[in-house]
Amino acid sequence: MSLLVAQDLHKSFGKTHALEGAGLTIRAGEIVAVMGPSGSGKSTLLHCIAGILPPDSGVVRYGDRELTSMSDRERSELRRTDFGFVFQFGQLVPELTCLENVALPLRLSGMKRRAAERAARDWMAKLEVDGVADQRPGETSGGQGQRVAIARALVTEPKVVFADEPTGALDSLNGERVMHLLTSAARETGAAVVLVTHEARVAAYSDREVVVRDGKARDVEFVR
Amino acid sequence: MAIGHALLGLLEGGPRHGYDLKRAYDERFGQHRPLAYGQVYSTLSRLLKNGLVAEAGVEAGDGPERRRYAITDAGVTDVERWLGTPEKPEPYLQNTLYSKVVLALLSGRSATDVLDVQRSAHLGTMRELTRRKADGDLADQLICDFALFHLEADLRWLELTAARLDKLAAEVGK
Structure with missing residues (x-):
């Protein structure tokens, strides 16, 4: 079943055309490499498909809702409840402990601290970073920090996880561990992953993979 | 891989008979291509002739007698020399993919399609290896990693070539 569908997206930054008619379909529970x-x-x-950036034109649909016609507030709400994000760098709040970072999305949704931290601890254990729960992000290694970020992305059990070069700052061994844990956890919860x-x-x-070239996405056959 | 050297290396752990050697080889190196019995015995007979192994008695059993082989000093020296000699780096200059790209351009077909089909096939194999790694032990992981890094190098070439197709088309068309 199609979960997220983007059609004919255009986006320019000044004179630079970043997207020129890009389209993409993500089905529930699949892991797609972009x-x-x-x-x-x-x-x-x-x-654009995660609702962070509005396209200049084109449509993004999530289930039966149209992301591209939502207000900023509706999009923020959707990102908080249904989407999880993992980036290459700097996504954790440096002043909070790793546990507080992972619990943060649940706290923002109104969950009580004790329950939020219990769920956060469970996810940190799954990502094998429960040992750094009380440390601040700056005190962890790159690989640990990234696994904490994945725990934070998954703690709300999102329908889609968007990961932008999640291993870009890691060596091969740590990158592999991060990918293994990210994809295993996503499969366990049934989350789709869009992996740039x-x-x-x-x-x-x-x-399966989707190839973007000159602002256009080219879908390669569905594997599942 | 040089089977003779692999068998010699395995014999350094102590004398073995042919069947035992085949089993040890298959377990360590032959996951995809187990040794045929004929290969084991023809290799052992060559090593014997060259003085790199020697017969070390006969093991009696229910079935036929099993001859045991031991590595000789000359065999140990040979293994040492082999381990110390680098494998010749492949120059990879004869490349079917490059030929396909050029021929697609020469004949007015889509070279992008050639590259895309190949990338998809490469990634398909990489996915299988990645799944196998997840279920495998460390030896399995290292074998798969060797293949994955090589396939990744091919993919980088495919990407680079895709980015240079316009230039290549202009040169091919001269």
Whole structure:
């Protein structure tokens, strides 16, 4: 079943055309790698379909709702309840402990602290970072920080996780561990993952790939 | 891989008979291509002739007698020399993919399609290897990683070529 559908997206930054008619379909529970050379528009595509960036034209549908016609507030709410995000750097709040970071999305949704931290601890254990619960992000290694960020992205059990070069700052061994844990956890919860990467070994964790070239996305056959 | 050297290396752990050697080889190196019995015995007979192994008695059993083989000093030296000699780096200059891209351009077909089909096939194999790694032990992971890094290198070439197709088309068309 199609969960997220983007059609004919256009997005420009000044005179630079980042997306020129890009389209994409994500089905529930699948892991899709969005690949393409630097500057091809793959991150812009991710930001548009995740409701972070409004496209200049085109439509993004999530289930039976149209993201592109929602207000900023509605989009923020949807991002908080249904989407999870993992980026390459700087996504954790440095002043909070790792546990507080992971619990944050639940706290923002109004969950009581004790319950939020209990759920956060469970996710940190799944991502094998329960040992750094009381440390601040600056005190952890790159690989640990990224796994804390994944725990935070998954703690709300989102329907879609958007991951933009999640292993970009990690060495091969840590990158592999992060990908293994991210994809296993997503499969366990049934979350779809949209994975932007330029690394083939990372893309190999996906079910299929979509290639973005010159602002256009090219769907490659469905595997599942 | 040089089977003779692999068998010699396995014999350094102590004398073995042919069947035992085949089993040890298959377990360590032959996951995809187990040794045929004929290959084991023809290799052992060559090693014997060259003085790299020697017969070390016969094991009696229910079935036929099983001859045991031991590595000789010359065999140990040979293994050492083999381990110390680098494998010749492949130059990879004869490349079917490159030929396909050029021929697509020469004949007015889509070279992008050639590259896309190949990328999809490469990624398909990489997915299988990645799944196998997830279920495998460390030896399995290392074998798969070797293949994955090589396939990834091919994919980087495919991407780079895709980015240079216009230029290549102009040169091919001269």
